[in-house]
Amino acid sequence: MIRNLIRYAYRSLSYQQLNNSRSAKPMAEKLLMTHCSSFLLRPPSTNGENGPPSVTYALIILNQRLPRFSPLLWEHAKIRLCADGGANRLFDNMPELCPQEDNVSVIHERYKPDVIKGDMDSIRPEVKSFYKNLGTKIVDNSDDQDTTDLHKCITYIRDFVSDEDKPNLCILVAGALGGRFDHEMGNINTLCRFSTTRIVLLSDDCLIQLLPSSRRHEIHIQSSVEGPHCGLIPIGAPSGSSTTTGLQWDLDNTEMRFGGLVSTSNIVKGEIVTVRSDSDLLWTISLKKQP
Ligand SMILES: Nc1ncnc2c1ncn2[C@@H]1O[C@H](COP(=O)(O)OP(=O)(O)OP(=O)(O)O)[C@@H](O)[C@H]1O
Numbered sequence: 536m537i538r539n540l541i542r543y544a545y546r547s548l549s550y551q552q553l554n555n556s557r558s559a560k561p562m563a564e565k566l567l568m569t570h571c572s573s574f575l576l577r578p579p580s581t582n583g584e585n586g587p588p589s590v591t592y593a594l595i596i597l598n599q600r601l602p603r604f605s606p607l608l609w610e611h612a613k614i615r616l617c618a619d620g621g622a623n624r625l626f627d628n629m630p631e632l633c634p635q636e637d638n639v640s641v642i643h644e645r646y647k648p649d650v651i652k653g654d655m656d657s658i659r660p661e662v663k664s665f666y667k668n669l670g671t672k673i674v675d676n677s678d679d680q681d682t683t684d685l686h687k688c689i690t691y692i693r694d695f696v697s698d699e700d701k702p703n704l705c706i707l708v709a710g711a712l713g714g715r716f717d718h719e720m721g722n723i724n725t726l727c728r729f730s731t732t733r734i735v736l737l738s739d740d741c742l743i744q745l746l747p748s749s750r751r752h753e754i755h756i757q758s759s760v761e762g763p764h765c766g767l768i769p770i771g772a773p774s775g776s777s778t779t780t781g782l783q784w785d786l787d788n789t790e791m792r793f794g795g796l797v798s799t800s801n802i803v804k805g806e807i808v809t810v811r812s813d814s815d816l817l818w819t820i821s822l823k824k825q826p
């Protein structure tokens with residue numbers, strides 16, 4: 536009798552275990568997300584020569600020194616916005632970035648933003664009326680003192696781009712780093728607030744983008760314009776496990792947290808860096824001075 540009971544208990548246990556292992560499906564492979572800084576290369580003369588043709592770039596110019604490659608970003612972009620005082624930077628600094636053209640008026644007219652949006656406390660009145668007269672749309676959001684001008688511009692672009700085009704959208708943000716630390720952190724926070732939108736923060740020295748944990752990532756390094764210095768940094772919360780390939784100091788199921796290890800001063804070794812993590816990470820890479 537006891538032997539029968541034990542046999543029954545074993546049988547039901549193994550049945551349950553079998554059942555569990557059947558219902559526990561293998562972990563779904565994360566979808567691949569690829570990244571490529573081809574917006575720092577000359578745009579192809581015909582679509583599709585140079586970088587992914589499916590990407591629709593939008594450009595936002597912030598109120599910071601314009602990166603030297605801003606004219607290139609401008610050429611790539613389908614829509615161009617200035618965040619409030621960013622319009623002053625476009626007006627003041629674009630001429631010095633276009634030495635091949637010495638007529639400043641020509642440059643001012645060629646680089647006309649589609650939209651200027653923000654709380655309008657930094658744009659100079661004469662700059663505002665200059666672009667308004669050229670046909671730029673001015674969106675005054677001075678009633679909103681809770682979101683940054685960058686945030687306001689991103690919502691404009693997301694509303695402007697059709698649902699069909701949204702998966703291909705990549706927003707380039709010029710002048711996002713360097714200068715005031717509160718602004719830099721606000722700019723990084725917009726990466727987290729719009730974590731499902733591709734956004735690249737750019738300065739003369741580096742770029743930053745968010746790698747969502749829901750995807751595995753392949754970063755195709757454009758070694759003529761970027762690297763080798765790079766970093767992977769958890770933001771907002773510690774990351775339990777991250778694994779990479781293609782770096783000098785690869786992560787192997789490594790935990791990262793502020794107060795512990797974060798991967799800074801790392802070096803790109805391969806043409807492709809792969810990243811997989813259980814939490815969102817910031818990817819940053821240095822930009823070369825002389826491509
Ligand atoms: N020094 C900076 N570093 C990084 N980003 C900046 C810097 N200054 C401005 N920005 C960015 O440019 C956007 C527009 O700047 P602007 O100076 O017009 O903003 P603002 O709201 O008037 O700033 P504040 O009132 O805090 O001085 C900001 O929302 C921010 O994203």
Ligand SMILES: Cc1ncc(C[n+]2csc(CCO)c2C)c(N)n1
Nearest residue numbers: 619653654655679680681682683684
């Ligand atoms: C808790 C808190 N801190 C700061 C601000 C100020 N602020 C944040 S975004 C913005 C607009 C800048 O163009 C301003 C003034 C706030 N509202 N709430």
